[in-house]
Amino acid sequence: MPMKSTIVSAALTLRSHEHLEKSTDSVSKTLKIALVVFLIGFIASPSVAQELSNTGKYRVTAYKKGNNTVYSTSNQVDVLEKFTLYIPNAFTPNGDGLNETFGPVGNAVNKFSMLIFNRWGQMIFESEDMNHQWDGTYKGEKVQTDTYVYKIFATGEESGSFQKTGKITVII
Secondary structure (H helix, E strand, O other): OOOEEEEOOOEEEEEOOOOOOEEEEOOOOEEEEOOOOHHHOOOOOOEEEEEOOOOEEEEEEEEEEEOOEEEEEEEEEEEOOOOEEEOOOEEOOOOOOOOOOEOOEEEOEEEEEEEEEOOOOOEEEEEOOOOOOEOOEEOOEEOOOEEEEEEEEEEEOOOOEEEEEEEEEEOO
16 A cells, blocks of 8 residues: 655655656656655665646656566655745835735635734734735724734644734835
């Protein structure tokens, strides 16, 4: 029974002492490499890297050729998007169409929560949807140019949790 692996980036590197050959069949998503790989515990050099452009399930088959015999092993690999989160430090909700809202931008986010506080510690915005960003208002009125505090909590689809408290500058 093949083992199952999960890779959280789209680069797959396999190693062997053998001559390395690679081919990718994009229709069946099969990556074939002529070598003995980490799947059976053999680590050596050189290496071959295959950039996988899409997330999804791939079948990795490794071959070792020698003594008129071909040995092979196979493994299913799940290639996932890497959990990332970018948080800006300022925005300008002034109606010019640029940087009108504040909120993180990221990939592979499973759960999300964001709180915004004014300088007195009063919560003025709350969201559990990454697409619902703060527009620089409180109770329907534009806030003043100032520094505000955010607390962001997020979890990745296949990784741990992320928690950050920071400052956001509103420039009107």
